[in-house]
Amino acid sequence: MTDMTHTASHISIQGVHKVFQSGGQDVYALKAIDLEIPRGEFVCLLGPSGCGKSTLLNAVAGFSLPSSGAITVEGAAISAPGPDRGMVFQEYALFPWMTVEQNIAFGLQIKGETKAAIQAKVGSLLELLHLQDFRKRYPKDLSGGMRQRVAIARVLALDSPIMLMDEPFGALDALTRRNLQDELLRLWTELRKTILFVTHSIEEALYLADRTVVMTYRPGTIKRDLRVDLPRPRDVASQAFNALKKELSLLLMEEQNRHEQDEFRGAAVD
Numbered sequence: 001m002t003d004m005t006h007t008a009s010h011i012s013i014q015g016v017h018k019v020f021q022s023g024g025q026d027v028y029a030l031k032a033i034d035l036e037i038p039r040g041e042f043v044c045l046l047g048p049s050g051c052g053k054s055t056l057l058n059a060v061a062g063f064s065l066p067s068s069g070a071i072t073v074e075g076a077a078i079s080a081p082g083p084d085r086g087m088v089f090q091e092y093a094l095f096p097w098m099t100v101e102q103n104i105a106f107g108l109q110i111k112g113e114t115k116a117a118i119q120a121k122v123g124s125l126l127e128l129l130h131l132q133d134f135r136k137r138y139p140k141d142l143s144g145g146m147r148q149r150v151a152i153a154r155v156l157a158l159d160s161p162i163m164l165m166d167e168p169f170g171a172l173d174a175l176t177r178r179n180l181q182d183e184l185l186r187l188w189t190e191l192r193k194t195i196l197f198v199t200h201s202i203e204e205a206l207y208l209a210d211r212t213v214v215m216t217y218r219p220g221t222i223k224r225d226l227r228v229d230l231p232r233p234r235d236v237a238s239q240a241f242n243a244l245k246k247e248l249s250l251l252l253m254e255e256q257n258r259h260e261q262d263e264f265r266g267a268a269v270d
């Protein structure tokens with residue numbers, strides 16, 4: 001296997017606010033968010049629909065900047081997307097006209113790497129993600145789980161020290177989902193990336209993260225920043241796991257209720 005960069009980066013989010021205009025009104029998507037994510041940490045953002053998880057992730061990605069406040073990576077302010085931050089979306093985002101290996105190679109070609117270097121790196125990524133037998137296939141001929149493996153390989157190809165993941169396993173069945181969660185943990189342990197991962201699922205957050213950050217529904221603030229100190233691989237049937245699950249369920253339910261009341265009043269715009 002060729003060597004891949006084993007580095008990670010520190011993300012600092014300071015006093016971040018994000019206001020959208022909707023129907024002539026201000027929608028406070030994020031309010032006074034402060035979050036420090038040390039290098040190599042795996043952090044999950046958890047919350048009901050509309051609490052600002054994607055807005056925060058997109059701000060770190062540089063797709064949509066905060067209305068005020070600052071986000072830095074290794075001390076440098078984020079003002080646009082960059083190769084230090086790879087993004088994996090729920091909808092795979094693969095090029096349908098390219099094979100698996102062409103999809104993985106694409107970013108490396110843009111970077112202007114040599115043919116030999118690209119071949120070596122794509123080969124090692126196919127191996128790493130168990131995709132060797134699928135290299136000549138097109139996305140339409142792959143299962144959802146396989147497509148998501150390709151999307152992860154494509155981000156890893158760029159050696160981004162930070163991986164931003166927006167509900168990447170949300171569309172997968174339970175078994176495939178657990179499989180990919182395990183794969184992701186293996187990759188994270190091996191490559192020591194910093195991961196910021198958005199999910200609706202309490203179990204997913206507790207299974208994966210070093211820290212689970214629960215957000216409130218509109219305005220999006222941090223309701224709870226919970227360190228998950230359970231050893232890995234985590235036993236989802238254990239008492240300790242279920243105690244944390246219960247604790248987070250209660251917090252989430254409060255926010256879900258606020259969401260529903262908001263919708264009831266016809267005030268929700270999402």
Ligand SMILES: Nc1ncnc2c1ncn2[C@@H]1O[C@H](COP(=O)(O)OP(=O)(O)OP(=O)(O)O)[C@@H](O)[C@H]1O
Pocket residue numbers: 020021022027028029047048049050051052053054055056200218269270
């Ligand atoms: N471009 C936009 N214009 C207006 N309002 C927006 C825009 N993008 C997001 N919002 C609002 O900001 C709030 C946060 O949205 P966001 O998509 O970040 O939430 P989320 O927690 O990721 O939800 P989901 O889990 O459903 O993706 C929502 O109330 C949403 O309606």
